[in-house]
Every structure is written in structure tokens, then in C-alpha cells.
Amino acid sequence: MSTPSRVITLTLDDREVGAHTDQTILEVARENGIVIPTLCHLEGLLPIGACRICLVEVVGSNKLLPACATKVTDGMRVITQSERLTRYRRRVVEFLFASGNHICAVCVSNHHCELQDMAVYTGMSHLTEPYRYPKLRVDASHERFVQDDNRCILCQRCVRVCAEIEGAHTWDVMGRGIEARVITDLNQPWGESDTCTSCSKCVQVCPTGALSIKGMAAAEMKKRKHFLAQYWTLKEEES
Amino acid sequence: MKKTRVATVWLDGCSGCHMSFLDMDERILEIAPKIELVYSPLVDNKEFPEDVDVTIVEGAVSSEEDLHKIQKIRARTKILVALGDCAVTSNVPGMRNPFDTQAVLARAYLENAQENQHVPTDVIPPLLKRVRPINEVVKVDVFVPGCPPSADAIFFVVSELLEGRLPDLSERVKFG
Ligand code: SF4
Numbered sequence: 001m002s003t004p005s006r007v008i009t010l011t012l013d014d015r016e017v018g019a020h021t022d023q024t025i026l027e028v029a030r031e032n033g034i035v036i037p038t039l040c041h042l043e044g045l046l047p048i049g050a051c052r053i054c055l056v057e058v059v060g061s062n063k064l065l066p067a068c069a070t071k072v073t074d075g076m077r078v079i080t081q082s083e084r085l086t087r088y089r090r091r092v093v094e095f096l097f098a099s100g101n102h103i104c105a106v107c108v109s110n111h112h113c114e115l116q117d118m119a120v121y122t123g124m125s126h127l128t129e130p131y132r133y134p135k136l137r138v139d140a141s142h143e144r145f146v147q148d149d150n151r152c153i154l155c156q157r158c159v160r161v162c163a164e165i166e167g168a169h170t171w172d173v174m175g176r177g178i179e180a181r182v183i184t185d186l187n188q189p190w191g192e193s194d195t196c197t198s199c200s201k202c203v204q205v206c207p208t209g210a211l212s213i214k215g216m217a218a219a220e221m222k223k224r225k226h227f228l229a230q231y232w233t234l235k236e237e238e239s
Numbered sequence: 240m241k242k243t244r245v246a247t248v249w250l251d252g253c254s255g256c257h258m259s260f261l262d263m264d265e266r267i268l269e270i271a272p273k274i275e276l277v278y279s280p281l282v283d284n285k286e287f288p289e290d291v292d293v294t295i296v297e298g299a300v301s302s303e304e305d306l307h308k309i310q311k312i313r314a315r316t317k318i319l320v321a322l323g324d325c326a327v328t329s330n331v332p333g334m335r336n337p338f339d340t341q342a343v344l345a346r347a348y349l350e351n352a353q354e355n356q357h358v359p360t361d362v363i364p365p366l367l368k369r370v371r372p373i374n375e376v377v378k379v380d381v382f383v384p385g386c387p388p389s390a391d392a393i394f395f396v397v398s399e400l401l402e403g404r405l406p407d408l409s410e411r412v413k414f415g
């Protein structure tokens with residue numbers, strides 16, 4: 001059994017705020033109108049702290065901590081904006097761009113992409129490290145959807161929504177480090193998956209153009225994530 | 240007042256960034272009296288001049304010719320501006336990078352050609368193994384991403400440079 005949640009106070013930047021011990025730094029920040037950028041995190045899915053864009057400083061800790069996956073504690077002093085954080089966050093975005101092949105001009109998600117939004121948010125005007133230009137796979141075997149590894153940032157939203165909400169667990173991650181890829185079933189073509197129900201939840205939550213509806217032209221793919229909110233409202237009503 | 244010596248260059252790009260430059264419309268008249276256009280695809284001048292204040296480069300570095308050009312340009316320019324996604328990220332020209340150059344040439348000149356199938360050796364400059372954004376080859380002073388960047392962004396950059404300031408584009412980032 002987890003210990004029951006208590007009410008505590010902490011400071012976010014220069015503000016003293018109240019919170020519950022079962023909340024994350026991100027949740028408390030959002031409640032108080034403080035913006036912390038996120039990419040892998042999606043409300044309604046379990047946080048995994050994969051992308052590190054939400055890093056914050058906590059006074060007394062020499063490590064930067066992911067706001068989406070760190071619980072608040074009594075008296076905690078959190079810094080959500082600083083030059084150091086801006087620099088780290090921009091680096092995170094740079095690495096994501098460098099490790100795939102992001103040709104925005106011809107991408108289905110151009111102008112509707114959360115990775116692009118993060119480039120804008122962090123003011124990333126160019127890369128300071130060379131691009132990798134890896135040779136990656138496109139899987140168009142599914143009747144209605146396309147998966148393009150070139151645009152995947154390994155946020156694992158697809159993995160989580162499919163397992164946690166749809167209950168199909170079609171997606172998983174194979175390999176480690178820069179070799180890591182998302183796969184369907186036992187690395188079979190998506191179109192041959194026995195578990196996929198073709199619900200399209202993974203496509204809708206994917207922050208980039210890595211998952212899209214077949215037949216979209218550049219800039220046509222707009223994602224809809226509202227079903228997550230609906231799902232959780234239903235859950236709450238049930239309980 | 241001494242005019243600012245400006246050059247514009249077109250490497251591996253589609254000319255869209257130059258078009259966007261012209262989309263400034265009447266604001267060009269504001270800028271025109273302050274600059275001396277010393278080199279550009281629109282100016283008949285074969286050799287890139289010495290002592291250029293500002294060079295605006297569209298396009299990525301794709302061939303040995305591009306590489307020699309940009310090195311010479313860098314040596315003769317005070318402020319180098321990378322204009323557009325091709326110059327900043329390698330963009331569409333860079334889509335060939337995961338493949339080797341032989342495969343790319345074969346695709347273009349053999350597989351997709353209906354007549355006269357052969358890979359030219361003298362008309363086109365040798366391709367680099369990888370298409371590079373400009374800053375992977377020489378130092379870039381100002382980055383203006385976008386495919387193309389908006390006329391507003393270009394106007395802002397040029398105006399700032401003409402005032403002797405290095406433009407801060409962190410609030411105006413746009414890719415694609
Ligand atoms: S996924 Fe986003 S960042 Fe990547 S190419 Fe598409 S629009 Fe650009």
C-alpha cells in the first residue's frame with residue numbers, strides 16, 4: 001500500500017504553492033499556470049521520463065530532474081526556468097533532430113508537430129552537432145496507417161496508449177541507445193500484426209509525423225488527442 | 240553613407256528562398272538605397288568579389304563545386320547568413336544522405352531515365368558523399384530556417400544587419 005497523500009507546500013520559481021504528495025512537479029506547475037515544456041509526457045498515460053525536455057532544477061540536488069516523473073516533496077524548491085535549463089532543453093531538441101531524418105518541408109506533420117514546436121520554444125535555429133543521417137525504415141504495410149522511423153523520437157506514447165488504453169500492446173521498443181526502434185508485435189510488419197485493432201490511438205498521440213494516416217500529403221496530418229481526456233472522464237465517472 | 244556590400248548565393252536549393260526575398264515587395268525599396276549588390280544570381284558577375292559585408296546563402300553544400308564556392312565566399316565575407324532549411328539543415332537535398340552517391344546517380348540517370356541512360360561525368364560536378372548544411376563546412380553567423388523563411392523574417396534579418404546589429408532570431412524560429 002502506498003502512503004496516503006498529504007498536503008504540503010513547495011516553491012516553484014519564486015512562488016510558494018500548495019500541493020499533494022502524490023503529484024508530480026509538472027502537475028503542480030500546470031495547476032499554477034507555470035509552463036514546463038514536455039514531449040514524451042501525455043496526460044492520461046503513465047510518465048516514463050524518456051525525453052528529458054521537462055528537466056528542472058531542484059535546490060540541493062546536483063542532478064536535473066524530469067518534472068513529469070518526479071513527485072513533489074515538502075519544502076522542495078524548484079526552478080523551472082534558467083539559462084542552464086534553456087541550454088539543456090535546446091540540446092535535447094537538437095539530439096532528437098540529429099538522430100533521425102527530419103525533412104519538415106515534405107513531412108505529413110509539418111506545422112502540426114510537437115518536435116517543431118519544441119524547436120520554436122527553445123529557440124533552436126540550427127544544430128551545433130553534425131546530423132547522423134541514419135538509414136531507417138518506413139513501414140506502409142498497414143491498410144490505413146504508415147510508420148516512418150525517420151521521424152520517430154522514441155517518446156513511446158504509441159507503446160503506452162496501445163498497452164494502457166487500447167489494451168492491445170501491439171507496440172514495443174527493440175534495441176538500445178541509438179539503435180532503439182519501436183516495433184509492432186514481434187517485429188513483424190504492422191499490416192500483419194495479430195494484435196492491432198486498427199483503432200488509430202497510436203497515430204493520434206504520436207507527437208511527430210512518425211505515425212500517420214495513409215494518403216496524407218505534406219502538412220496535412222493533424223492529430224487529435226481529446227479521446228484521452230474523454231477516456232479519463234469516463235473512468236472517473238465509473239469509480 | 241557608405242553602402243553595405245551584399246551578395247546572395249544559390250547552392251543546392253530550389254530558388255524558393257530567393258523568391259521569398261523578393262516577396263518583401265515594396266520594402267525592397269527601403270533597403271535598396273542602403274546596399275550595393277555585388278554578386279547574386281541576378282547580377283552578371285562570374286567571380287565572387289573580395290570584401291563583401293554580408294553574404295546570404297540559399298541551399299545546401301552538395302557537390303565539390305558548392306564546397307569550393309562556399310569556402311571562397313567565407314574567406315571573402317564578413318557576415319555569412321544561412322537562408323532557409325536547405326542551408327540550415329540540408330533539408331530536401333539531404334534526403335539522399337542515407338544512400339551512397341552511386342546509388343543516387345543510378346536512380347536518377349539509369350533507372351528513371353527512358354532514353355540516353357548513362358551517368359554524366361563531365362557536365363555535373365562530382366557529388367559529395369553527403370549533402371551538408373553550411374555550418375558543417377564553414378562558420379555561419381546568422382541562421383534563418385524555414386522552407387522558405389517568410390519575407391518578414393528576411394526583411395527583419397536584412398534590416399538588422401544594415402543597422403550593424405546581429406539579428407536575434409530565437410523568437411522567430413520556423414522550420415518547414
Ligand atoms: S516529424 Fe516534425 S520535426 Fe520531423 S520532419 Fe516531420 S514536421 Fe519536421
Ligand code: SF4
Pocket residue numbers: 161162166168169170171195196197198199200201202203
Ligand atoms: S491502431 Fe490501436 S491497436 Fe493498432 S497499434 Fe495503434 S493503438 Fe495499437
Ligand code: SF4
Pocket residue numbers: 151152153154155156157158159182202205206207208210211
Ligand atoms: S512512433 Fe511516434 S509515438 Fe511512437 S515512439 Fe515514435 S514518435 Fe513516439
Ligand code: FES
Pocket residue numbers: 037038039040041048049050051052053054055066067068069
Ligand atoms: S516530458 Fe518529461 S521526460 Fe519527456
